[in-house]
Amino acid sequence: MATDTMTNLIINAMAQYLAGKGVATPNLALGLFVNNWPFSATTILADLTECSAPGYARASLAAASWSGSTVGGVATYSYPNVTFTFTGSGGGQIIYGNFYYDSGNGDVVWGQTWGSPYTIPAGGGAVILTPQIQTKQC
Secondary structure (H helix, E strand, O other): OHHHHHHHHHHHHHHHHHOOOOOOOOOEEEEEEOOOOOOOOOOOHHHOOEOOOOOOOOEEOOHHHOEEEEEOOEEEEEOOOEEEEEOHHHOOOEEEEEEEEEOOOOOEEEEEEEEEEEEOOOOOEEEEEOOEEEEEOO
């Protein structure tokens, strides 16, 4: 029982760190990339071509907006929806995925290449993401 409790505390601390709720936490930001990059654990910011469509802006993720808990060795923290809105003149650009990075030092923390890329329509469009961090005992 003590081991499970300690594991839950460690996992919870890791998730809280990433969500900006601990000491010396990262300044998380969320961005979209437009090059067909196979996102992996070794991806760095220079590997990604960030979206440049009119209306696009990186999203800063405020630590106070994350919420969650640890249950049964799984820590789950969620953030409210983040909407990226594009104006009509940005049509045609293809978004392949999203990435989270520490805006304080530029380190990519995690991200993903989407199964289906999103092509911004000629009249503009939007991408809505719900950030979530989940860590668990291995």
